Amino acid sequence: MRVAVTGTPGTGKTSAVEALEDETGFGESGLEVVHLNDLIRDEDLWDERDEARDSLVADLDAVAERLADREELLVESHLAHHLDADRVVVLRCHPEELERRLTERGESDAKAAENAESEALDVILSETVNRHGVENVYEVETTDRSPDEVAAAIAAVVAGDREPSAGTVSYIDYL
């Protein structure tokens, strides 16, 4: 099975998946965890540098090819939903809390605000539903949850103990 964990930067993908990897019992799932942003950087799977955003623009074809022969995968990244997957977890976070998390992480105010707005507009959720269909999408609210609690929700998706739930989160009040 291939599981993608996606979400706007700051929703806590890396923290939750690291907590999941630390959980006893996760090894039994047989899933290999890929922190995609690290792979893209380490293996040069990008084709240009976005100077304005101080980030790399991933070569998604090269990434897909790199992972093509892997069947048992859990891929974590804000790009993970652009890859083939059986189930996609979309982490969500209230834009005000998201902005706080990103600013605390050292991101610029502009970048934090851009991501908060994107989260309020459901950008990644929409992209995910368009590609994978509502029946394969699981939204997980992280605003008031610890990384361990978010990890437990991801584990429940992996185990098949959670129903698909696209469209259950709304931050329209922020706009």
Ligand SMILES: Nc1ncnc2c1ncn2[C@@H]1O[C@H](COP(=O)(O)OP(=O)(O)O)[C@@H](O)[C@H]1O
């Ligand atoms: N569940 C959470 N509750 C509060 N803060 C969190 C949570 N998850 C992550 N953070 C903090 O928010 C920031 C972004 O987390 P990170 O895991 O890097 O997110 P992402 O991988 O989605 O960009 C980090 O500073 C992290 O410590």
